[in-house]
Amino acid sequence: MKKVLLVMLSLLLAAVLIAGCARSYIPDKEPGGEPTQGNNDGFQPPANYDEEDKQDDPSDGDIGNKIIKTGHMEIETVDFDETTSAVVRKTNQVGGFVESSNVEGRSRRDTPYPSLREARFRLRIPSEKLEQFMTDMGDLGNVVRNELSGEDISGKYYDTEARLQSLKTQESRLLAILEKAEQLSDILELERELSDVRYEIENLTGTLKKWDNLVKYSTLEIDITEVEEIEEVQKRPVTLWEKMSTGFTASLKAAIKLLEFMLVLFVSALPFLVLFGAIAAIVLLILRLIRKKA
Secondary structure (H helix, E strand, O other): HHHHHHHHHHHHHHHHHHHHHHHOOOOOOOOOOOOOOOOOOOOOOOOOOOOOHHOOOOOOOOOOOOEEEEEEEEEEEEOOOHHHHHHHHHHHOOEEEEEEEEEEEEEOOOOOOOOOOEEEEEEEEEEHHHHHHHHHHHHEEEEEEEEEEEEOOOHHHHHHHHHHHHHHHHHHHHHHHHHOHHHHHHHHHHHHHHHHHHHHHHHHHHHHHHHHHHHHEEEEEEEEOOOOOOOOOOOOOOOHHHHHHHHHHHHHHHHHHHHHHHHHHHHHHHHHHHHHHHHHHHHHHHHHHHHHOO
16 A cells, blocks of 8 residues: 555656646746847737737737827918918828918008918828928928927837737637626626726727827928018129219119109199199189279
8 A cells, every 4th residue: 555655656746847847848928038029129018918919919020110200390481371371282282181270460450560470380291291291391481490300109009009909808808708607796797807908998099099190190380470571781882883883873763762752742732733723713813804894
């Protein structure tokens, strides 16, 4: 009997040793193990990642960078209406859209002088066309500010995507267990757990959709300011010929302005001249009548 017991203990010990050796060859799936090949930005699979999740792993195959581009421009223009119309027209031509717009300016009723206006546009432009679009915008006026920046969200994007796939796998498993559950307490617990998982799935799905939209359509803010055209300042003459030419030109301009002033004065005084002429004619007629009677 003792020999049989000793043999059984020996067999049990050998089985334990074999199981331990086999376990040492199983790859570690817990965080902190060897990084998975092909992952970007040090991305690590979640703790419950297994072979079933690998088929949906975003790290497999080619992964493009997720860049959110943002631009800002300030433009001065002497043709405000044409410039603002061109911004909207060119945005539609490249397949973008106006997210918001605002035009401000003083009312002409409040001031006798022309009103200088300002416009602010928030545009969504296809990312692959953003640089060329900003170049085209530079032809609409004087660019005083031109900024372009990009944010790489690749790491957190694929982290979120992997987390989403893991939650979908967890949801499938909970549904499978729920179908086999019989006790009411187990069913309630599983439904509560399933509700939490689905809530998190909806949040992560919404986040990914928002990032996809920001990556696909870049944001461009354009501030347009209406300005008056600046006259070119004439250089001071140096040579005798330049002085004579400048003096003649100035005298000619002064003579033209004087003629314009006299013409305006004559036209403005024309009603009074007609009135005074009529009065003078009546006076002369009366004087002639008096002389004839005399």
